[in-house]
Each structure stands twice: as structure tokens, then as C-alpha cells.
Amino acid sequence: MHRLHSAAAALGRWRRHVLAVDAALAAPVVLACAVLDAAAHDGSYRPHTLVVSLGLTVPLAWRRAAPVVSAAVIATFALYQVWGLYTALVSDVAVLLSVYALAAFAPRWAALAGLTLAVGGASLAGWAFFGPDGGGDPYQALTAGVVMTVLALTGGTLGWARRQRAEPLRRLGRRPAPDRGEVDSLVAALTAWPRAHPFAVDAAGAGLLALVTTLPTLGTSLTGTALGLALVVPLAWRRTATAPAAAVTAAAALAQLALSAEFLAADVAVLFTVYALAAHAPRWARRGGLVLALLGAPAAALRYWSSTGAANTAAATAFMAVLVVAAHALGVVRRARDQHVEQLAERARLLELERANEARLAATTERQRIAREMHDVVAHSLSVIIAQADGGRYAARSDPAAAVAALDTIAGTGRQALTDMRALLGVLRQQPGSELLPQPDADRLPELVESVRRSGLDVRLDATGTPRPLPAGTGLAAYRIVQESLTNVLKHxxxxxxxxxxxRWDPDRLRLEVTDDGRGAAALTSDRGPGQGIVGMRERAALHGGTLRAGPLDGGGFGVSAELPYPRGS
Structure with missing residues (x-):
């Protein structure tokens, strides 16, 4: 592993020397292209050929350091080649590399301009090199122009994919892009039907390609027409049945090598098939199709160009191999894009499920909190009201004043319960900007003890230490714990x-303890069970990082003790 890390670090250091790396990579390309172009053109054309070859390939040395300047030099020599030499060169591969470099490393305007110039130059080059002036015919010029246009688009697409991989790093610190919602909606609407009906789209494309490629052979070569249809028609299933369609195309291409004495325009279907295999087929089909197409390149060159010399045969082999690799690379890019889209869709689905689960969990937590609040308010208030009503009923005949006091206590407790209930229900009806009544906190513990004392329970408050302000949640928890404990005393x-x-207001925490000398242990072990009061108190304490203990005391009675730590910084 140490050696691997060292090698990776060395490669990382070399990445900083862009010009040196590109010059080293361009050197063998310059030498090979110059030798092949010089060997293919003898006599007085050789000096001009060498100049153009060097002018096309040498600027590749600064294709990343200065992509616009490099592309401008290459474009200048390419135009001179079209209007001065009237012949294709192996060095023309530099145009494709320049289009790639512009799309990957140059500003967007330069990338768009370079791709436009390359597509336009493909038509001019096809006519100049393969048209009547170049010893061919208009049909050959059209075919060559289409092939070179596909190559230019391939280079631009690969370069754009390289740019997209690095785009997130370049976007850091930029302002957010403007809203393109309407444009994206229009694009989605226009592409919805083709995505939903792939066979119809592919069948239409295959039919159009079959018409263009086989029309010139109608009436002249029945074998060429049949082979052309066999090559092109399977493209209608290039996405719905990729491997079987590729098998039919491969069989037709092998039959062409054996039966046809001329290269067919329909052979462009092989490139579409390689693309489809790389984009949509399983791994074994992708690799098998690529290997078979690469083997077919020298076989086709030997079959149709061997009579023109070894240099032309080698150039044709290299040219077709480059086309095959470019088609395969485009398919790989398409597959990676489709996988990325699927991953984004799956991630969006998982995020939606997670959001729904979080909302459900939040709703459950809120219901539990409301249930605890409701229990504290209703249980305490009703316990006081029942105790006062029982006492007032017995005292009404002998002590009317005590009965009136009991009724006053019942009225006050009822009003307080109504106020607490309104505050609690107000949470459910809360609107943005609304303000609720303040919740009780530890400062109101004396009032709570006094209200319970008025209900008839002999209760005493012992407070030690210096009170300190508490957050709303901690103060409410302290108040509710004491309230529930006293409610249990009243009931049991x-x-x-x-x-x-x-x-007890200790330096680091608030300690609460509620004890009684009644029969709380017996009530706790009754058939009704302990209920939810102690569970709610324990949850309140744990919510604020505290603890709560509850149980019978030695010698009788029941006790509840809680510790609520002060939040940091309070």
C-alpha cells in the first residue's frame, strides 16, 4: 500500500506540470502522424504534407495550457489543408483532440465555437477530400461528411463529460444559477414521449438511416441493398433487445466481408451498435462487441484497401479503430449518465421516505408530549376538585364557611385548569407570530404547594439554596414533576x-423530592397498576438530562426524587 500511495503522490505532482505532460504525450503523436502522412504522399506534395501535419499535431502540446490558442492554430492549418491539399491526413485526428480539449478546458464560448467550426468543417472536408474534386462522387462526400460530423460530436461530448466531472469544484463560491424551472419543464415535456416509447424512436431512426444508406444501391447491387438493410434494420431494437440486435448486425458485417466487394455506407450501423452495446447491454456483450468491432477494423481494411498500399491500409485500420473506440466511449458516457440519474432518483425516493418517517416520528412525539401535558393538567385539577368537593359536602351542614372555602378552591382550580388547557390547545392552533401564555416553571412551586394545601392536604415546602433562572423546558419539567407527585399523594x-x-438549588443541579407518609405503596401495587404518571415524570427528567426515582419508603409512605442538571452557560 505504501508503494501505491507513493505512486499516486508522484502522479499528483506531475499533474501540476500540464505543459510538460501534454508535450510528452504529443511527441509520439507528432512523429507517427508525420511518418504516415509522408509515406502516403510522395513527390512534390510531401513538403506541404509535412508542414500541415506538424501544424495540426504540434499545438497539441499546449491543448490544456492554452486550449484556445492551440485550437486556433490547428483550425488554421485544417483550413489550409481543405483549400490547399485536397486530401485527408492521419494528422486530422488532432482536430478531434482539439475539439475535446476545447469542450473540457476552454471557456464555454470557445467550446461552442470550436464544436460549431468542426461540424461545419466536416462538410467542407468531406466534399474536398471525397467529392468530385478529390476523385470521388457526391454520395461518398456525403457519407464522409456524416462520419466526420459524428467524430466531431463525439469529441465534444467526451470533453463536455470531462468538464461536468470537474464542474462541482469550479462551482464552489459561485452565486446560485437563476431559476430555470420553466425551461426545464419545457424540456421535460418535449422528451417525455421519446423516453416512454424507445422502440418507436429507434425504429424511426433506423428507417431513416436505411433510406439514406441503401437508396444509392437500389437497382445497381441487390447484394449491397440486402446487406445494407441487414446492417441497419436491427438498430430498431438497439435499446429494447440490444444483444440480439447486435448479433444480427455482426452476422451481416461478416457476410459483407465474404460477399461484397465494396465498402457500404450502411457500415456506419456498426458504430451505432457498438454505442448501444456500451450504453445498454450487459458486461459480456459490451466487451464482446468492442473486441469484435476492433478485430473487424483490420479485416475490413485488408478487404477493401489492401490494393491501395500498406500505408493506406494502415491508415484505414487506425481510422476505423478510432471510430469504434469513440462510439464505445460515447456509450460508456451514456451508461454512466443513466446510472447517475437512477442513483439520484433512488436517493430522492429514500429522502422522501426518510422525511415521511421523520414527520411521523415528530407527530408521535408531539402526541406523547400533549398527552403528558393533558395528564398533568387534568389529573391534578380533578384530584383537587374531587377532594374539595368531598370535604365541602361533609362540612356543608356543620361549617358553611368551610364549604364556601372549598367551593372557592374548586372554582380557582377549575379556572387554572381551563387556562392551562387553553394554552395547551393553543399549541395545536398556533399560527406564525402568535404568542402563547407563559408555561409554569420552578418559580411557581410555592403557588402549587399552596393550592394543594388549600385542597386539604397537609403539605410543607422546604427550599434551600439560591434560586436561579432556568430554561423554559427545564422549569416546566420541575413544575410538572412536583405537580404529578402531589396529585398522586392526593389520590393514593x-x-x-x-x-x-x-x-434544593445545588451549584450544578436542581434536586426535587416529594415524600408522604400515606399508603402510596399499597395503591401502587393495586390492580389498576401505577398508571402513566411516573412514566411521564421519568421521561420529562430524561428529556433534560436528569434522572428520577420513585418508590415506597422504609416505614411507610412513598417518595419521588428527581435531579435536573442546569444547562451549560445558564
């Missing part, structure tokens, strides 16, 4: 019981 401790509420 029995008559003539006494309770003590101890509040």
Missing part, C-alpha cells in the same frame, strides 16, 4: 396524610 395517600416538598 389516604386521609390524614402529610407530604413534604424539598427543593
Amino acid at each position: 395517600s389516604g386521609p390524614a396524610s402529610r407530604a413534604v416538598v424539598a427543593v
Whole structure:
């Protein structure tokens, strides 16, 4: 692993020397193209050929360091080749590399201009090299122009894919792009039907290609027409049945080598098939198709160009091999794009599920919180009201004043419960900017103890330490724990019981303790069970990082003790 890391570090250092790396890579290309072009053109054309060959390939040395300047030099010599030499060169591969470099490394305007110039130059070059002036005919010029246009688009597409891989790094620190919602919606609407009906689109494309490539052979060569249709028609299934369609095309290409004495325009279907295999077929089909197409390049060159010399045969082999590799590369880019889109769709689906689960969990948590609040408010208030009503009923005959006091306590407790209920329900109806009534906190513990004392329970408050302000959540938890504990005393401790509420303001936490001397242990072990009061108190304490213990005391009675740590910085 250490050697691998060292090698990776060395490669990383070389990436900083862009000009040196590109010059080293361009040197063998310059030498090979110059030798092949010089060997293919003898006599007085050789000096001009060497000049054009060097002018096309040498600027590749700064294709990344200065892509616009490099492309301008290459374009100048390419135009001179079209109007001065009237012949194709092996060095023309530099045009494709220049288009790639512009799309990958140059500004967007330069990339668009270079691709436009290359596509336009493909038509001029096809006519100049393969038309009547170049010893051919208009049909050959059209075919050559189409092939060179496809090559130019291939180079631009590969370069654009390289740019897209590096685009996230270049976007860091930029302002967000303007909203393109309407444009994206229009594009999606225009592309929806073709995506939903791939066979119809492919069949239409195959029919058009068959018409263009086989029309010149009608009436002149029945074998050429049949082979052309056999090559092109399977393209209608290039996405729906990629491997079988490629097998039919491969069989037709092998039959052409054996039966046809001329190269067919329909052979462009081989490139579309290689592309389709790389984009849509399984791995074994992709690799098999690429290997078979690469083997077919020298076989076709030997079959149709061997009579023109070894240099032309080698140039034709290299040219067709480059076409095959370019088609395969385009298919790989398309496959990677489709996989990326699928991954984005799957990620969006998972995020949607996660968002729904989070919303469901938040709703459940909110229902539990509301249930705890409802239990604290209703249970405490009703316990006080019931105790006061029972006491007032017995005291009404002998002590009317005590009965009136009990009714006052019932009225006050009911109003307080109504206020708490309105505040609680207000959370459910909360609108942006609305303000709720303040929730009770630890500062109101004396009022709570006094209200319980008025209900008839002998309760005493012992507070030690210096009170300090608490966050709303911690203060509410302290108030509710004491309130629920006293409510349990009222319900379960029995008559003539006494309770003590101890509040200790320690330096690091608030300690609460509620004890009574009644029969709380017996009530807790009754058939009704402990209920949800103690569970709710324990959850409140844990929510704020505290602890709560509850259970019977030695010698009788019941006790609840809680510790709520102060938040940091409070």
C-alpha cells in the first residue's frame, strides 16, 4: 500500500506540470502522424504534407495550457489543408483532440465555437477530400461528411463529460444559477414521449438511416441493398433487445466481408451498435462487441484497401479503430449518465421516505408530549376538585364557611385548569407570530404547594439554596414533576396524610423530592397498576438530562426524587 500511495503522490505532482505532460504525450503523436502522412504522399506534395501535419499535431502540446490558442492554430492549418491539399491526413485526428480539449478546458464560448467550426468543417472536408474534386462522387462526400460530423460530436461530448466531472469544484463560491424551472419543464415535456416509447424512436431512426444508406444501391447491387438493410434494420431494437440486435448486425458485417466487394455506407450501423452495446447491454456483450468491432477494423481494411498500399491500409485500420473506440466511449458516457440519474432518483425516493418517517416520528412525539401535558393538567385539577368537593359536602351542614372555602378552591382550580388547557390547545392552533401564555416553571412551586394545601392536604415546602433562572423546558419539567407527585399523594395517600416538598438549588443541579407518609405503596401495587404518571415524570427528567426515582419508603409512605442538571452557560 505504501508503494501505491507513493505512486499516486508522484502522479499528483506531475499533474501540476500540464505543459510538460501534454508535450510528452504529443511527441509520439507528432512523429507517427508525420511518418504516415509522408509515406502516403510522395513527390512534390510531401513538403506541404509535412508542414500541415506538424501544424495540426504540434499545438497539441499546449491543448490544456492554452486550449484556445492551440485550437486556433490547428483550425488554421485544417483550413489550409481543405483549400490547399485536397486530401485527408492521419494528422486530422488532432482536430478531434482539439475539439475535446476545447469542450473540457476552454471557456464555454470557445467550446461552442470550436464544436460549431468542426461540424461545419466536416462538410467542407468531406466534399474536398471525397467529392468530385478529390476523385470521388457526391454520395461518398456525403457519407464522409456524416462520419466526420459524428467524430466531431463525439469529441465534444467526451470533453463536455470531462468538464461536468470537474464542474462541482469550479462551482464552489459561485452565486446560485437563476431559476430555470420553466425551461426545464419545457424540456421535460418535449422528451417525455421519446423516453416512454424507445422502440418507436429507434425504429424511426433506423428507417431513416436505411433510406439514406441503401437508396444509392437500389437497382445497381441487390447484394449491397440486402446487406445494407441487414446492417441497419436491427438498430430498431438497439435499446429494447440490444444483444440480439447486435448479433444480427455482426452476422451481416461478416457476410459483407465474404460477399461484397465494396465498402457500404450502411457500415456506419456498426458504430451505432457498438454505442448501444456500451450504453445498454450487459458486461459480456459490451466487451464482446468492442473486441469484435476492433478485430473487424483490420479485416475490413485488408478487404477493401489492401490494393491501395500498406500505408493506406494502415491508415484505414487506425481510422476505423478510432471510430469504434469513440462510439464505445460515447456509450460508456451514456451508461454512466443513466446510472447517475437512477442513483439520484433512488436517493430522492429514500429522502422522501426518510422525511415521511421523520414527520411521523415528530407527530408521535408531539402526541406523547400533549398527552403528558393533558395528564398533568387534568389529573391534578380533578384530584383537587374531587377532594374539595368531598370535604365541602361533609362540612356543608356543620361549617358553611368551610364549604364556601372549598367551593372557592374548586372554582380557582377549575379556572387554572381551563387556562392551562387553553394554552395547551393553543399549541395545536398556533399560527406564525402568535404568542402563547407563559408555561409554569420552578418559580411557581410555592403557588402549587399552596393550592394543594388549600385542597386539604397537609403539605410543607422546604427550599434551600439560591434560586436561579432556568430554561423554559427545564422549569416546566420541575413544575410538572412536583405537580404529578402531589396529585398522586392526593389520590393514593389516604386521609390524614402529610407530604413534604424539598427543593434544593445545588451549584450544578436542581434536586426535587416529594415524600408522604400515606399508603402510596399499597395503591401502587393495586390492580389498576401505577398508571402513566411516573412514566411521564421519568421521561420529562430524561428529556433534560436528569434522572428520577420513585418508590415506597422504609416505614411507610412513598417518595419521588428527581435531579435536573442546569444547562451549560445558564
